[in-house]
Amino acid sequence: MSSGIPYTWDTDCIRASATCRAEGRLGKGTKHHPLEIQSTTTKKVVYLSDSGSSSLHTVGERMDWKRLTLVFCWLECASAAGISCRNEQGQAVDWYILYKQPSINDENGLVYLYMDESTGGWVPAHNPIDDQKSALAQTLLPLFQHFTNETINFGYILYNDQPPEPFKTASSSFGHSKGLVMMDQETGIWLSHSTPHFPGFDITGFWPNSGYANGQTFICGTYKYSAFRNIAVQLQYIHVYSFDAYIPEYFYPELQCVVDKGCYPKKTPWDRQLNMTSLGGHSFISYAKYSRYHDDLYSGLLDKHLESAFYAKSWGRLLDPLPSNCSVDFSVYNVETVQLPTTEPYSITKDHSKWCVTMDSKLHRWTCIADMNREVSQEHRGGGAICTDNAAVWSAFLDIVNTYQPCQS
Structure with a gap:
């Protein structure tokens, strides 16, 4: 993931590419800054390292690693931002x-x-x-x-x-x-x-x-x-x-x-x-x-x-x-x-x-x-x-x- 490109994610949207865009619940973040995600259920922060790896936290506590699979949802929302x-x-x-x-x-x-x-x-x-x-x-x-x-x-x-x-x-x-x-x-x-x-x-x-x-x-x-x-x-x-x-x-x-x-x-x-x-x-x-x-x-x-x-x-x-x-x-x-x-x-x-x-x-x-x-x-x-x-x-x-x-x- 390159620096300066915004990424978007919503923890609620399994069908992310349609739902995130349609409902407008989009956060923004880059490689060097945390991405705060406003969800209807929780507030999450995605940290993107300089190497491009990410870590996902619930505000105030470490997130269960098993739930990191939801990053795929975030990636889907990122791709949904483009006109195609x-x-x-x-x-x-x-x-x-x-x-x-x-x-x-x-x-x-x-x-x-x-x-x-x-x-x-x-x-x-x-x-x-x-x-x-x-x-x-x-x-x-x-x-x-x-x-x-x-x-x-x-x-x-x-x-x-x-x-x-x-x-x-x-x-x-x-x-x-x-x-x-x-x-x-x-x-x-x-x-x-x-x-x-x-x-x-x-x-x-x-x-x-x-x-x-x-x-x-x-x-x-x-x-x-x-x-x-x-x-x-x-x-x-x-x-x-x-x-x-x-x-x-x-x-x-x-x-x-x-x-x-x-x-x-x-x-x-x-x-x-x-x-x-x-x-x-x-x-x-x-x-x-x-x-x-x-x-x-x-x-x-x-x-x-x-x-x-x-x-x-x-x-x-x-x-x-x-x-x-x-x-x-x-x-x-x-x-x-x-x-x-x-x-x-x-x-x-x-x-x-x-x-x-x-x-x-x-x-x-x-x-x-x-x-x-x-x-x-x-x-x-x-x-x-x-x-x-x-x-x-x-x-x-x-x-x-x-x-x-x-x-x-």
């Missing part, structure tokens, strides 16, 4: 991808699949997606804490072209895009998704009532704070519709510019590529286009970079969908039915997610989680995609393509 993508156990993870399955026969509309760097592919989540122990809820805990306690040194931007009530739907001049960023001055997350009216403003109602029927995707990445200057510029290119935000004045001005909605490209180029490295060292690429790009995100932009024919998955109830396209350098085939590991094959009319996956099994194994559909009107709106060449992610998405639309002769 989190799994269902509340543990920090570098990134994850979620796929909420659609309701089939009016059942199982809150079941979701989970994948991070440790799973090697899809695994069924243990909790419904609207549960307070879901990966989404665990990840968003710092946001809900801020709503309650107005935590300092914390910023966030919620954007959604279909925001929750009482906010109005964005005009078509804004990007067809949904997501959020939140950060302190050490780390932060970018969560991009496809879900209308998400998120709500407290942990008991963060999932929208409208979110049961259709399939949805989420991608979460954990990044150093320094990455969010460039991430903010990507959001400016997409011209996201920020419906709620708080950015401290000492945070990057590019973030405040996104909140003000007045920052977007004024000259060419109308697209932008951002190579990103997550906190854990994994590579992601963000592709963004402004409305004046005037082309499809998939056949007009991603096709230039993925270097392979690919399947593109859009919402299946579009007014004027674009057909599969074999006239571009690398053919783009529209997915028509999907089969998740937990479902029978189903039509994309039940699935609101947006993603694409390359067909090349040797050199170009790309998967992109996007926020746009292949629709004529969306050629003239901002949007983007976050792409990864992770082989396990690629295999997981390729496997769920059941049928696709061939190109017209």
Whole structure:
């Protein structure tokens, strides 16, 4: 444990990473100073030696060594202090991808699949997606804490072209895009998704009532704070519709510019590529286009970079969908039915997610989680995609393509 880093602990919280943060019972200490912990039952002091070892005392008496196992609880609370993508156990993870399955026969509309760097592919989540122990809820805990306690040194931007009530739907001049960023001055997350009216403003109602029927995707990445200057510029290119935000004045001005909605490209180029490295060292690429790009995100932009024919998955109830396209350098085939590991094959009319996956099994194994559909009107709106060449992610998405639309002769 390094000098100068605060540590937090609560003797009551076995599930420390959630409880300590949610209830706000946090002490602070460093390597050279004792940490006083205010508990509902006792007051403890943790002494951290210069070597990094610790000793734990009840005020006025030596603590039973057997109870030192509770130090693990303290360590959990320490890790909970950072802004990170989190799994269902509340543990920090570098990134994850979620796929909420659609309701089939009016059942199982809150079941979701989970994948991070440790799973090697899809695994069924243990909790419904609207549960307070879901990966989404665990990840968003710092946001809900801020709503309650107005935590300092914390910023966030919620954007959604279909925001929750009482906010109005964005005009078509804004990007067809949904997501959020939140950060302190050490780390932060970018969560991009496809879900209308998400998120709500407290942990008991963060999932929208409208979110049961259709399939949805989420991608979460954990990044150093320094990455969010460039991430903010990507959001400016997409011209996201920020419906709620708080950015401290000492945070990057590019973030405040996104909140003000007045920052977007004024000259060419109308697209932008951002190579990103997550906190854990994994590579992601963000592709963004402004409305004046005037082309499809998939056949007009991603096709230039993925270097392979690919399947593109859009919402299946579009007014004027674009057909599969074999006239571009690398053919783009529209997915028509999907089969998740937990479902029978189903039509994309039940699935609101947006993603694409390359067909090349040797050199170009790309998967992109996007926020746009292949629709004529969306050629003239901002949007983007976050792409990864992770082989396990690629295999997981390729496997769920059941049928696709061939190109017209």
